[in-house]
Amino acid sequence: MKKLFLIVILFLAGAPIYAQTHSGSISVKIADAAGNPLPYASVVIRKAADSALLKGQMSDNDGKCFFEKVPAGAYYLEVSQLGFTAKKSAVFQVDAAHQQIDLKTMSLTTAPKNLQTVNVTGQKPFIERSEGKTILNVESSAVAAGNTAMDVLRRAPGVTVDKDDNLQLRGKQGVTVMLDGKLTYLTNEALADLLKSMPAESISQIEIITSPSAKYDAAGSSGIINIKTKKGQLTGLNGTVNASFGGGRYLFYNTGLNLNWRTKKLNVFGNINWGDRQFFNTRELHRTTGGSIPMQFRQDVFQKGEFLNRSLKAGIDYTITDKQTVGVMVNAYSNAFWRDAPSATQIANKGGQTDSVLYTGIWGNNRFKNTSYNLNYKLKLDTSGSEFTVDADYADFGNNMKTLLKDSTVLEQSGTVSQRSAINTTPYTDITIKSIKADFVKVLNKTNKVEAGVKASFVDTENFMRYDSLLNGVFVPVPSQYDQFVYKEKILAGYLIYKKQLKKTDFVLGLRLEQTTADGNSISLKTRTERTYLDFFPNASIDHKFNDNNKLSLAYSKRINRPGYGQLNPFMFFLDRYTFFRGNSYLTPEYTHNTELSYMFKQKYIAALSYSRTNDVWDEWLIVDDETRVTTSTNKNLGTQDNYSLDLTLPFDVTKWWNSTNNLSFFYNKYKINDPDPKKSFSTQQLSYNFNTTNIFTLPNNIKIEVGAWYNAPTVYGIFKSRAQGAVNMGVQKDILQKKGNIKINIGDVFASNRFRGTAEYNNVYLNVNNRWQNRTLNVAFSYRFGNTKVEAARERQTGTADELRRAGN
Numbered sequence: 001m002k003k004l005f006l007i008v009i010l011f012l013a014g015a016p017i018y019a020q021t022h023s024g025s026i027s028v029k030i031a032d033a034a035g036n037p038l039p040y041a042s043v044v045i046r047k048a049a050d051s052a053l054l055k056g057q058m059s060d061n062d063g064k065c066f067f068e069k070v071p072a073g074a075y076y077l078e079v080s081q082l083g084f085t086a087k088k089s090a091v092f093q094v095d096a097a098h099q100q101i102d103l104k105t106m107s108l109t110t111a112p113k114n115l116q117t118v119n120v121t122g123q124k125p126f127i128e129r130s131e132g133k134t135i136l137n138v139e140s141s142a143v144a145a146g147n148t149a150m151d152v153l154r155r156a157p158g159v160t161v162d163k164d165d166n167l168q169l170r171g172k173q174g175v176t177v178m179l180d181g182k183l184t185y186l187t188n189e190a191l192a193d194l195l196k197s198m199p200a201e202s203i204s205q206i207e208i209i210t211s212p213s214a215k216y217d218a219a220g221s222s223g224i225i226n227i228k229t230k231k232g233q234l235t236g237l238n239g240t241v242n243a244s245f246g247g248g249r250y251l252f253y254n255t256g257l258n259l260n261w262r263t264k265k266l267n268v269f270g271n272i273n274w275g276d277r278q279f280f281n282t283r284e285l286h287r288t289t290g291g292s293i294p295m296q297f298r299q300d301v302f303q304k305g306e307f308l309n310r311s312l313k314a315g316i317d318y319t320i321t322d323k324q325t326v327g328v329m330v331n332a333y334s335n336a337f338w339r340d341a342p343s344a345t346q347i348a349n350k351g352g353q354t355d356s357v358l359y360t361g362i363w364g365n366n367r368f369k370n371t372s373y374n375l376n377y378k379l380k381l382d383t384s385g386s387e388f389t390v391d392a393d394y395a396d397f398g399n400n401m402k403t404l405l406k407d408s409t410v411l412e413q414s415g416t417v418s419q420r421s422a423i424n425t426t427p428y429t430d431i432t433i434k435s436i437k438a439d440f441v442k443v444l445n446k447t448n449k450v451e452a453g454v455k456a457s458f459v460d461t462e463n464f465m466r467y468d469s470l471l472n473g474v475f476v477p478v479p480s481q482y483d484q485f486v487y488k489e490k491i492l493a494g495y496l497i498y499k500k501q502l503k504k505t506d507f508v509l510g511l512r513l514e515q516t517t518a519d520g521n522s523i524s525l526k527t528r529t530e531r532t533y534l535d536f537f538p539n540a541s542i543d544h545k546f547n548d549n550n551k552l553s554l555a556y557s558k559r560i561n562r563p564g565y566g567q568l569n570p571f572m573f574f575l576d577r578y579t580f581f582r583g584n585s586y587l588t589p590e591y592t593h594n595t596e597l598s599y600m601f602k603q604k605y606i607a608a609l610s611y612s613r614t615n616d617v618w619d620e621w622l623i624v625d626d627e628t629r630v631t632t633s634t635n636k637n638l639g640t641q642d643n644y645s646l647d648l649t650l651p652f653d654v655t656k657w658w659n660s661t662n663n664l665s666f667f668y669n670k671y672k673i674n675d676p677d678p679k680k681s682f683s684t685q686q687l688s689y690n691f692n693t694t695n696i697f698t699l700p701n702n703i704k705i706e707v708g709a710w711y712n713a714p715t716v717y718g719i720f721k722s723r724a725q726g727a728v729n730m731g732v733q734k735d736i737l738q739k740k741g742n743i744k745i746n747i748g749d750v751f752a753s754n755r756f757r758g759t760a761e762y763n764n765v766y767l768n769v770n771n772r773w774q775n776r777t778l779n780v781a782f783s784y785r786f787g788n789t790k791v792e793a794a795r796e797r798q799t800g801t802a803d804e805l806r807r808a809g810n
Contacts, residue, residue, distance in 0.1 A: 023069050023070055023071050023072065023094070023099070024070050024072070024094040024095075024098065024099035024100060024101060025066065025067060025068050025069075025070065025099070025100055025101065026045065026066070026067040026070055026075075026077070026094075026101045026102075026103065027064070027065070027066045027067075027100075027101070027102050027103070028043065028064075028065050028077060028079075028089075028102075028103040028104070028105070028106055029059075029062070029063050029064050029065075029104065029105045029106070030043065030059045030063040030064075030065065030079055030081070030105075030106055030108065031063055031105050031106070031107050031108070032084070032107065032108060032109075032110070033107055033108070033109050033110065035105075035107070037059075037062050037063030037064075038059060038063050038081055038084070038108060039058075039059055039060060039062070039063060041058065041059040041063070041065075041079055041080065041081040041084075041108070042056065042058060042079065042080045042081065043056065043057060043058070043059055043065045043077060043078075043079050044056035044077070044078050045067060045070065045075050045076075045077060046075060046076055046077075046078055047073060047074070047075060048073075048074035048075055048076055048091045049074065054070070054071075054075065054548075055067055055070070068446070070094050071094070071547075071548060072094050072095050072096075073093075073094055074091055074092070074093050074094075075091070075092060075094065076088055076089050076090065076091045076092070077089040077103065077106070079106050079108065081108055084108035084109065084110055085108060085109050085110070086108075087106060087107075087108055089103055089106060134156075134207070134208040134210075134649075134663075135205055135206070135207055135208075136152065136156055136205060136206040136207075136208075137205055138152055138200055138203040138204065138205060138206060139203070139204045139205070148195065148198055148199060148200060148277070149194075149195040149198040149199075149200060149203060149206075149227060150192065150195040150198075151200065151748065152200050152203070152206065153167065153195065153206070153225070156206065156208060156692070159175075159208070159225070167225065169208070169210065169223050169225070175223060175224075175225055176217070176219050176223070176224045176225070177191060177195075177224075177225050177227070178224060178225070178226040178227065179226075179227050179229065179331070180226075180227070180228055180229055180331075194333075194335070194368075198227075198309065198311070199244070199254040199256065199273055199275050199309065201242045201244060201254060201256055201273070201781065201783070202229050202256055202271065202273045202311065203227060203228070203229055204228045204229060205228045206225065206226070206227050206228070207224075207225070207226040207228065208223065208224075208225055209223055209224040209225075209226065210223040210594070210596065210608075210610070211223070211539070211541070211555040211556075211557050211594055211596050212224050212539075212557060212559075213497060213508065213510055213539055213541075213557075214495040214496070214497050214510030214511055214512035214537060214538075214539050215439070215451060215453065215495060215497060215510070217455075217493070217514075219559070219560060219561065219562060223559075223594075229271070229313060237259075237260070237261045237787045238259075238260055238261075238785070238786065238787030239257065239258050239259040239260060239785075239786055239787055240256075240257075240258045240783055240784065240785050240786075241255075241256070241257050241258075241783065241784050241786075242254075242255070242256045242257075242258075242781065242782065242783040242784075243255045243256075243781070243782055243783075244779055244780065244781035244782070245779075245780055245781075246777050246778050246779035246780060247278075247777060247778065248279075248774040248775070248776055248777040248778075249280055249774055250278035250279060250280060250304075250774065251278060252275070252276060252277035252278055252279075253275060253276055253277075254273065254274070254275030254276075254277075254309075255273070255274050255275065256271060256272065256273040256274070257271060257272050258270075258271040259271065264319070265318060265319045266316070266317070266318055266319070267316070267317040267318075268315075268316050269314070269315055269316075269317075270312070270313060270314035270315065271312075271313050271314075272310075272311070272312050272313075273309065273310070273311045274309070274310050275307075275308075275309045276306065276307070276308050276309075277306065277307045277309070278304070278305070278306045279304075279305055279306070279307070279773065279774045280302065280303060280304045280305070280773065280774050281303050281305075281771060281772060281773035281774070282300070282301065282302050282303070282771070282772045282773075283299070283300075283301040283303075283769065283770070283771050284298075284299070284300055284301075284768075284769070284770040285297075285298075285299040285301070285767070285768070285769055285770075286298050286299070286767070286768040287299075287631060287765065287766070287767050287768075288765070288766040289624045289626075289629055289631065289764055289765055290624075290626075290764030290765070294349075295347065295348070295349065295629050296346075296347070296348040296349070296352060297345055297346070297347055297348075297578060298345065298346040298348070299343055299344070299345040299346075299576075300343060300344055300345075301341055301342075301343040302341070302342060302343070303339055303340070303341035304339070304340050304341075305337060305338060305339040305340075306337070306338045306339075307335065307336070307337055308335060308336040308337075309333065309335045310333060310334045310335065311331075311332070311333040311335075312330075312331075312332045312333070313329070313330070313331050313332075314329070314330055315327060315328060315329030315330065315374075316328050316329075322380075323379060323380040323381075324377075324378070324379050324380075325377070325378045326375075326376065326377050326378075327374075327375075327376045327377075327378075328373070328374070328375055328376075329373070329374040329376070330371070330372070330373050330374075331370075331371070331372045331374075332369070332370065332371040332372070333369060333370055334367075334369040335367070335368055335369065336365075336366065336367045336368075337364070337365075337366040337367075337368075338364065338365055338366075339362070339363070339364045339366075340361075340362075340363055341361070341362040341363075341364075342359075342360070342361045342362075343359075343360045343361075343362075343576070344357055344358070344359055344360075345357065345358040345359075345360065345576070345578070354412045355411070355412055356409050356410060356411050356412055356418070357409070357410050357412065358407060358408075358409050358576065358577060358578070359407060359408050359409075359410065360405065360406070360407040360576045360577070361404075361405070361406045361407070362403065362404070362405050363403070363404045364401065364402065364403045364404075365401070365402045365403075366399070366400070366401040366402075367399075367400050367401075368397075368398065368399040368400070369397075369398050370395065370396070370397045370398075371395070371396050372393065372394065372395035372396075372433075373393065373394045373395070374391060374392070374393050375391070375392045375393075376389065376390070376391050376392075377389065377390045381442070382443070384443040385441065385443045385449075386441055386442050386443045387440075387441050388438070388439070388440050388441075389438070389439045390436070390437070390438045390439075391435075391436070391437050391438075392435070392436045393433070393434070393435040393436070394432075394433070394434055394435075395431075395432070395433040396430075396431070396432055396433075397429070397430070397431040397432075397433075398428070398429065398430050398431075399428060399429040400426075400427075400428045401425075401426070401427050401428070402424075402425075402426050403424070403425045403426075403427075404422070404423075404424050405422065405423050405424075405425075405574060405576070406421070406422040406470075407419075407420075407421055407422070407576060407577055408420040408421075409577075421469070421470060421577075422469070422470035422475075423467065423468065423469050423470070423574065424467075424468040424469075424470075424475050425465055425466065425467055425468075425574075426465065426466045426468075427463065427464065427465035427466075427483070428463075428464055428465075429461065429462070429463050429566070430461070430462045431459065431460070431461045431462075431565065432459070432460045432461075433457065433458070433459050433460075434457070434458045435455065435456065435457040435458070436455070436456055437453060437454065437455035437456070438453055438454055438455075439451070439452075439453040440452045440453060446501070447500060447501040447502065448498075448499070448500055448501075449498075449499040449500075450496075450497070450498055450499075451495075451496070451497040451499070451510075452494075452495065452496045452497070453494065453495050454492075454493065454494045454495075455491075455492075455493045455494070456490075456491070456492050456493075457489075457490070457491045457493075458488075458489075458490050459487075459488065459489040459490075459565075460486075460487075460488050461486070461487045461488070461565045462484075462485075462486050463483065463484070463485040463486075463487075463565075463566070463569055464482075464483065464484050464485075465482065465483040465484075465571070466482060467481035467482055467483075469481075482524055483524050483569070483571035484522075484523040484524050485520070485521070485522050485523070485524070485568075485569040485570070485571060485583075486520075486521045486523065487518070487519070487520045487521070487565050487568060487569075488518070488519045489516065489517065489518045489519075490516070490517045490518075491514055491515070491516050491517075492514070492515045493512060493513060493514040493515075494512070494513050495510060495511065495512040495513070496510065496511055497509070497510035498510070504544060504545045504546070505542065505543065505544045505545075506541075506542070506543040506544075507541075507542055508539070508540065508541045508542075509539075509540050510538065510539045510540070511536065511537070511538050511539075512536075512537040512538075512539075513534065513535070513536055513537070514534070514535050514537065514560070515532070515533070515534045515535075516531070516532070516533055516534075516535070516562075517531070517532045518530065518531045518532075520568050520569075520585050522569065522570050522571065522585060524571060525570055525571065527570060527585060529568075529585045529586065535560060535591075536558075537557070537558045537559070537560070538556070538557075538558055539555070539556060539557040539558070540555070540556050540557075541553065541554065541555035541556070542554045542555075548603070549601060549602050549603075550599075550600075550601060551599070551600040551603075552597075552598075552599050552600075553596075553597070553598045553599075553600070554595075554596070554597050554598075555594075555595070555596045555598075556593070556594065556595050556596075557593075557594050558591065558592070558593050558594070559591070559592045559594065560589050560590070560591055560592075561589060561590045561591075561592070562589045563584075563587040563588075563589070563618065563635065566583065567583050567584065567587060567635050568583055568584065568585050568587060569583035569585070570582060570583050570584065570585045571583065572632075577630075578628075578629055578630050578631060579630070579631055579633070580630060580631070580632045580633070581632070581633045581634070582632055582633075582634045583634070583635070584634050584635050584636060587618055587635055587636070587637065588616055588618075588637055589616070590614050590615065590616045590617045590618055590637070591614065591615050591616065592612050592613070592614040592615075593612060593613050593614075594610065594611075594612045595610060595611050595612070596608055596609070596610040597609045597610070604649075604651050605649065605650060605651070606647075606648070606649040607646070607647070607648050607649075608645075608646070608647040608648075608649075609645070609646050610643075610644070610645045610646075610647070611642075611643070611644050611645075612641075612642070612643045613640065613641070613642055613643075614640065614641040614642075614643070615640055616637045616639075616640075617637070617638055617639065617640060617641040617671070617718075618635050618636060618637045618638060619635065619636070619638055619717065619718030619719070619720075620633055620634075620635060620718060620719070620720070621633070621634050621635065621636035621638070621718075621719070622719070622760065622762065622763065622765045622767065623763070624763065624764055624765050626764075631765065638671065638673045638674065638718060638719075639671065639672045639673045639674040639681075640671070640672045641669065641670070641671050641672075642668075642669075642670045643667060643668070643669055643670075644667065644668040645665060645666065645667035645668075646665070646666045646667075647663070647664070647665045647666075648662075648663065648664045648665075649661075649662075649663055650662040650663070650664070656698075657697060657698045657699065658695065658696070658697050658698075659695070659696045659698075660693065660694070660695045660696075661693070661694045661695075662691075662692070662693045662694075663691070663692045663693075664689065664690075664691050664692075665689060665690050665691075666687070666688075666689045667687075667688055667689065667715075668685070668686070668687045668688070669685060669686055669688070669715060669716050669717065670683065670684075670685035671683065671684050671685070671716070671717075671718060673718075673719065680763070682762075684716050684719070684721070685716065686714065686715050686716035686721065688712075688713045688714060688715035688716075689713045690710065690711060690712040690713065691709075691710065691711045692708075692709075692710040692711075693708060693709055693710075694706065694707075694708040695707045695708065701734070702734060702735050702739075703732065703733075703734045704732065704733050704734070705730075705731070705732050706729075706730070706731045706732070706733070706746075707728075707729075707730050707731075708728070708729045708730075709726070709727065709728045709729070710726060710727060711724065711725070711726035712724060712725045712726065719760045719761075719762045720758050720759070720760045721758060721759050721760070722756065722757065722758040723757040723758065725754055725755065725756065726753055726754065727748075727749040727750075727751070727753055727754040727775065728749070728750045728751055728753070729746065729747065729748050729749065729750065730746060730747050730750055731744060731745065731746030731747070732744070732745050732746070733745075737784065740784060740785045740786065741782065741783065741784045741785075742782070742783050742784075743780070743781070743782050744779075744780070744781045744782075745778075745779070745780050745781075746778075746779050747776070747777070747778055747779075748775060748776060748777045748778075748779065749775040749776045749777070750776065751776075752775060752776040754775045755770065755771060755772045755773075755775075756769065756770075756771040757769065757770050757771075
């Protein structure tokens with residue numbers, strides 16, 4: 001431990017800070033031998049002394065390239081383009097007398113056809129840090145092949161997954177999940193189902209944003225996770241086909257096709273994925289209840305399930321003029337989930353002697369689908385980067401579930417059945433989301449920029465559940481147990497951001513306003529909750545670059561985490577005879593203040609120190625009926641949460657063939673839990689950490705081996721305390737078929753060590769949970785690229801329906 005702190009101290013100390021007295025700009029145009037502009041050529045600046053890379057970018061549609069804030073020194077440009085011979089410029093000097101360097105036109109000649117093309121290839125690290133984001137390059141990872149989005153997130157730095165598959169970031173709940181910049185609007189359970197059915201082969205990158213600006217929706221108390229799916233990247237016609245197959249105890253497969261066709265004016269893109277994943281998970285749940293007659297419940301559950309995922313993404317972008325682009329995009333999926341979950345619960349008295357055994361069987365058939373449409377318009381106002389965009393979105397989410405629950409109680413001594421019952425529930429959820437937003441960016445000059453925007457979103461949800469009970473061998477309706485809950489929400493938002501560059505310091509100041517109007521109507525219980533509230537969400541950041549090797553940043557933001565729509569439904573749902581779940585229509589949003597100080601050394605080593613305070617934090621709460629011994633799980637505003645964290649990003653090139661990326665996070669969680677009875681109020685806290693390492697070994701014949709491991713130390717969240725989790729993953733990949741094909745083989749959780757174990761103790765309840773799932777798997781994946789290999793990527797879009805879809809469970 002002493003060595004670890006010594007390393008941290010030395011790392012934070014950094015290197016001597018040398019001031020650069022001058023900086024300049026460099027402009028150049030790239031063309032072919034005939035003088036025609038060459039778009040998308042690679043242009044890099046290298047130091048004349050040692051050829052070290054300083055900066056790099058691609059030329060635009062006119063072949064032009066412009067670099068700003070180039071420090072004083074001697075440099076040369078290196079230009080390359082597939083099919084052309086690479087070229088270097090003459091050495092030039094940036095100093096007080098030469099601050100605006102114009103290299104005019106650099107012409108590239110066509111590469112001779114009788115020469116073999118030499119391709120210099122590199123692989124992005126699985127984890128990298130850029131512009132305040134932690135980025136997982138899923139597409140380049142060998143250990144991600146054949147897995148799901150949930151599997152990948154378990155390995156992400158700072159991300160943990162609790163016993164109910166809820167995501168946490170730096171030990172905090174309230175994570176907002178976005179797909180291609182759009183909110184998912186799903187309940188926690190439906191979001192978990194979606195992530196577990198989404199193949200990693202359909203994902204390009206995952207962005208983890210801990211301090212979002214005012215441009216983003218204020219939802220998510222701990223930050224944003226944005227999952228970016230694959231798109232076509234070249235012009236002409238091109239595509240990729242992929243397939244993976246694997247298994248642990250049960251088998252699974254996934255297939256996919258990605259297509260892109262681009263002309264000068266038109267871009268058509270789309271992808272489709274189809275897969276079937278069988279799995280299992282076990283749960284051991286030991287619960288002790290106090291009261292006048294203490295009881296013990298020891299439950300063992302084995303669940304076998306199957307996910308069928310079918311997803312489609314398609315879109316068209318049309319360039320009206322050089323300044324105007326319009327596009328339409330549709331995202332859709334139709335997934336199914338089947339489960340068979342028999343369980344046995346031993347019921348014992350205070351002395352631990354078993355009185356009876358409750359046998360329960362649950363059979364479920366869940367079909368959920370989502371279709372969302374996006375209409376986008378973009379107008380470039382000038383050549384400096386000013387632009388205006390409009391997004392109109394419509395999304396419809398449906399979830400139909402059929403659940404059959406049968407149970408019987410067998411007396412331990414006599415072996416006779418004392419009670420036998422069965423219920424059949426058919427709930428469905430329908431959610432409609434409409435949203436429109438406009439964003440405006442105005443570049444005032446080289447050092448000043450203003451961003452502004454407005455958004456309006458409208459959400460209508462309807463939940464209905466039919467309840468049938470077994471009577472004399474026949475299921476008959478029980479209208480008194482029907483559930484109908486209607487929830488409507490309107491959010492009007494606006495934001496303003498000002499960005500200022502002052503020599504080596506960048507300032508960002510933003511403010512977002514959101515007015516929320518909510519109406520929750522439980523028709524079955526004849527209760528109604530209406531709320532209207534206005535919130536202000538400021539954010540500010542300062543970035544100071546001392547020199548090329550040292551940068552210091554300070555950021556602050558305020559966030560909100562609204563309850564999911566299903567969590568507000570006050571109706572009772574049966575898990576078994578002694579375990580219920582009930583929503584809470586009086587649940588209120590939680591608010592978080594985040595502050596982060598980060599230091600970057602040599603543009604790759606990062607240390608981030610952060611503090612956050614969450615008020616009205618809500619989490620799971622257990623209530624026990626002393627007479628019936630029924631435990632009801634609900635959500636409740638508990639009190640406050642304080643979180644302190646230190647995150648270190650440490651990438652190393654150990655040798656030319658060994659790259660290691662390491663992330664280490666220390667965090668301290670403290671909860672102050674309030675109770676109407678002051679004597680029952682208490683605090684809980686825990687110092688914890690997690691570690692993530694990814695090592696890539698490049699061998700001859702273009703073979704790459706990837707070895708990764710992660711470890712989460714024991715931590716606390718709300719009334720629950722979890723024990724340590726961890727796993728080791730290994731994979732190998734190789735390019736084949738003239739590097740158009742790629743094959744990956746990996747083993748997930750080599751030692752089958754990952755499981756969730758946790759406890760909760762409060763209000764005459766002691767709970768111990770031990771969850772396991774199909775984690776050790778063998779996967780084989782193949783992908784093949786075809787068509788033109790020079791196509792520009794489809795446009796990224798920030799649609800307006802992301803937060804609502806997250807809360808809906810999408």
